[in-house]
Amino acid sequence: MSRSKDRIRPGALARTIEVLRPHFRGSGPLAFLGILAVLAEVAARLLEPWPVSWVLDGVIPAVVGRPVEGGVTRLLIGAGVAVVLIAALRAGAAYLSTVAFANVGAQVTTRLRAHVHQRLLGANLSFHHRMRSGDLVTRVVTDVGRVQEAGVTAGLPMLANLLTVVGMIVVVLVLDPILALVVLCVLPLILVSGRFAGSKITSASREQRKREGELAGDAGEAFAAVQTVQTYELGGHLGSRFVNANVKGLKDGVKAKRLSAGLERRTDLLVGVATGIVLAFGGWRVLRGAITPGELVVFITYLKTTFKPLRDLAKHTGRIARAAASGERIADTLAEATPVEDRSWARPLPPRRRGVASGAVDLQGVTFGYGADPPVLEGADLHIRAGERVAVVGPSGAGKSTLFNLVLRFCEPHDGQIRLDGHDVQNLTLTSLREACAVVLQESAIFAGDLADNVRLGRLDATDDQVERALREAALGSLVDRSEHGIHQQVSEKGSTLSGGQRQRLAIARALLREPRLLLLDEPTTGLDEHNRIEVVAALRRLAEGRTTILVTHDHDLLDLADRVVELRDGIFVERGVPGRDPDPRPGARPRTSLTTGGRR
Numbered sequence: 024m025s026r027s028k029d030r031i032r033p034g035a036l037a038r039t040i041e042v043l044r045p046h047f048r049g050s051g052p053l054a055f056l057g058i059l060a061v062l063a064e065v066a067a068r069l070l071e072p073w074p075v076s077w078v079l080d081g082v083i084p085a086v087v088g089r090p091v092e093g094g095v096t097r098l099l100i101g102a103g104v105a106v107v108l109i110a111a112l113r114a115g116a117a118y119l120s121t122v123a124f125a126n127v128g129a130q131v132t133t134r135l136r137a138h139v140h141q142r143l144l145g146a147n148l149s150f151h152h153r154m155r156s157g158d159l160v161t162r163v164v165t166d167v168g169r170v171q172e173a174g175v176t177a178g179l180p181m182l183a184n185l186l187t188v189v190g191m192i193v194v195v196l197v198l199d200p201i202l203a204l205v206v207l208c209v210l211p212l213i214l215v216s217g218r219f220a221g222s223k224i225t226s227a228s229r230e231q232r233k234r235e236g237e238l239a240g241d242a243g244e245a246f247a248a249v250q251t252v253q254t255y256e257l258g259g260h261l262g263s264r265f266v267n268a269n270v271k272g273l274k275d276g277v278k279a280k281r282l283s284a285g286l287e288r289r290t291d292l293l294v295g296v297a298t299g300i301v302l303a304f305g306g307w308r309v310l311r312g313a314i315t316p317g318e319l320v321v322f323i324t325y326l327k328t329t330f331k332p333l334r335d336l337a338k339h340t341g342r343i344a345r346a347a348a349s350g351e352r353i354a355d356t357l358a359e360a361t362p363v364e365d366r367s368w369a370r371p372l373p374p375r376r377r378g379v380a381s382g383a384v385d386l387q388g389v390t391f392g393y394g395a396d397p398p399v400l401e402g403a404d405l406h407i408r409a410g411e412r413v414a415v416v417g418p419s420g421a422g423k424s425t426l427f428n429l430v431l432r433f434c435e436p437h438d439g440q441i442r443l444d445g446h447d448v449q450n451l452t453l454t455s456l457r458e459a460c461a462v463v464l465q466e467s468a469i470f471a472g473d474l475a476d477n478v479r480l481g482r483l484d485a486t487d488d489q490v491e492r493a494l495r496e497a498a499l500g501s502l503v504d505r506s507e508h509g510i511h512q513q514v515s516e517k518g519s520t521l522s523g524g525q526r527q528r529l530a531i532a533r534a535l536l537r538e539p540r541l542l543l544l545d546e547p548t549t550g551l552d553e554h555n556r557i558e559v560v561a562a563l564r565r566l567a568e569g570r571t572t573i574l575v576t577h578d579h580d581l582l583d584l585a586d587r588v589v590e591l592r593d594g595i596f597v598e599r600g601v602p603g604r605d606p607d608p609r610p611g612a613r614p615r616t617s618l619t620t621g622g623r624r
C-alpha cells in the first residue's frame with residue numbers, strides 16, 4: 024500500500040463518501056431534520072442585513088430634509104424587532120442542525136467502526152499476515168474518529184456555507200448585476216486555490232496517517248514483547264527508532280497545517296481585494312442612483328458574510344482533506360481485508376449421529392503453496408478414520424501447520440480435495456466447519472477478563488457448571504479453588520499471570536467445552552517445563568479420548584497418544600507406523616508404507 028508522497032489522488036474524498044454512504048441508512052429522518060435546520064439558518068443569514076438597509080433608506084431622507092414622522096418610528100421599531108427575530112431563528116436553527124448532525128455523525132461512525140472491526144476479524148489470514156496489528160487498530164479507532172470529527176465540525180458548516188454563498192449570489196445578482204459580476208470574478212480564484220491546496224493537504228495527511236499507523240505498529244510490537252525488550256536491553260534502541268519515525272510523522276503533520284494556513288491567508292487577501300472593489304465601485308453606483316445606500320450596505324454585509332464562509336471553507340478544506348486521507352485508509356482496508364466467504368451452494372455440515380464416531384478427514388491429491396513460493400503440499404493424500412488419532416511429524420517448515428490451515432479453510436488448495444466426514448470442506452459453510460473443530464496451539468490466546476469467559480469462548484452458550492466441569496477435567500481445579508471468585512477470577516491480558524501450563528490447560532478446557540468432532544493439536548506442549556508438560560499431556564489425553572485428532576508434536580509422551588504416526592516430507596505424507604509397537608516411527612526413518620499417490624520425489 025505504499026504510495027508516492029506527492030502524488031495527488033483526486034478520489035480520496037469520493038472514496039470516503041462511498042465508504043460512509045451505506046451507513047447513513049437508518050439515520051435518514053435525523054439527517055433530513057438537520058438539512059431543514061441548515062436551510063432555516065441560511066434563510067436567517069440572508070435576511071440579517073435587511074433591517075439595517077430599511078433603517079438607512081428610511082432614515083437618511085428624514086435626516087436630510089423632513090422632520091421625523093410616525094412612519095419612521097414604526098420602521099425603526101419594526102427593524103429592531105426583525106433583527107431580534109432573525110437572530111432567534113438563526114440561533115435556534117444552528118443549534119438544531121448541530122445537534123442533529125452530531126447525532127447522525129455518531130450513528131454513522133458507530134456503524135462504520137463496527138463494520139470495519141467485523142471485516143477485519145473475518146478477513147483472510149494472508150491479509151493479517153501482511154498488516155501490522157497496531158496499524159489496524161489506528162484504522163479502526165483513530166481514522167474512523169477523524170472522519171466523524173471532520174464530518175460534524177467541517178462537513179456540516181461547509182454545507183451551510185455553500186448554501187449561503189449560493190443564496191447570496193442570487194440576491195446580489197438581483198440587486199445590482201454589474202456590481203455582482205465584478206465581485207464574482209474573485210470567486211473562481213478562491214475556489215481554484217482551495218482545490219489545489221486541498222489535494223496537497225490530503226497528500227501530506229495521507230503520509231502522516233501512514234506514519235502514525237507504522238508508529239502504532241512499532242509500539243504495539245514492542246509492548247507485546249516487553250519481556251524480550253527488557254531482557255535484551257532494547258529500550259534505548261527501539262526508543263530512538265520510535266523517535267525518528269515520530270519526527271517524520273510530525274513533519275508531515277506540520278506540512279498539512281502549513282498548507283491549510285497558507286490557503287486561509289490567501290483567501291483573506293482575495294476577500295480584501297473584493298471588498299475594496301465593492302466599496303469604491305459600489306459608492307460610485309450609489310451616486311449614479313443605480314442602487315440605494317441601504318442596498319450598498321446590504322451588498323457589503325453580504326460580501327463580508329459571503330466571504331466569511333469562503334474563508335471558513337479554506338479552514339474546513341484542510342480538515343476535510345485530512346479526513347479524506349483517513350477515509351481512504353479505511354476504504355483501502357475494506358477493499359483488501361476480503362473475507363473467506365461461503366460458496367453460494369455451501370451447506371452446513373450435517374449433525375453427527377448419536378453413538379457413531381465422526382470427524383473423518385480425507386485429503387486427496389492436495390496441492391498448495393503460499394503465493395508464488397514452491398508448493399508446501401504437492402499431490403498429498405492422507406486418510407484419517409473417524410475416532411482415529413494421528414500424529415503428523417516432519418522437519419520444520421514441512422507444512423504441518425499449513426495442513427491445519429487447509430482443513431480449517433484459512434487457505435484453499437490449488438488442487439485436490441479435503442473432506443470432513445465425507446463432505447468437501449469447500450462446500451460446507453465456514454461456521455459449521457469451524458464449529459466442528461477445536462484447536463490447541465503452541466501459544467494459546469488468552470483474553471483479559473474472567474476465567475469463565477475465556478473458557479466459554481469454546482462454546483458461548485455454556486453454563487457456569489459446564490465451564491467449571493471443563494476446567495476441572497483440564498486439571499485446573501486447583502486454579503479455580505485458589506480464589507474466592509472461583510471460575511470468575513480475573514485473568515490478565517495474554518494470561519500473563521498464569522503459568523505456561525495453565526494457559527495450555529485453559530485452552531484444553533475451551534476445547535473440551537466445544538465437544539469438537541475433530542481436534543487439531545499443534546505442538547501444545549512445546550516450551551513447557553517438565554511438571555507442566557506432564558499435566559498438559561494428561562489433560563490432552565482426556566481431551567483426545569475417543570475423538571478424531573490430528574496431532575503435530577515432537578513430544579514422545581504425546582506421540583504415544585496417537586494410533587499411528589505419519590511423516591510430512593517433501594510435500595507428501597508417509598506412513599511411519601504405530602508408536603510403541605512399530606520399531607521406528609520417528610521422523611526421517613525409512614517409510615514402512617507409502618500413503619502417497621504423487622508428489623515430489
Ligand SMILES: Nc1ncnc2c1ncn2[C@@H]1O[C@H](COP(=O)(O)OP(=O)(O)OP(=O)(O)O)[C@@H](O)[C@H]1O
Pocket residue numbers: 149152393394396399417418419420421422423424425426
Ligand atoms: N502465511 C505464509 N505466507 C507465506 N509462507 C508461509 C506462510 N506460512 C507458512 N509459510 C511457509 O510455508 C512452509 C510451511 O510452513 P508451516 O508453518 O506449515 O511449517 P511447519 O511444518 O508447521 O513448521 P514448524 O514445525 O517449524 O512449525 C514454510 O516454508 C513457511 O515458511
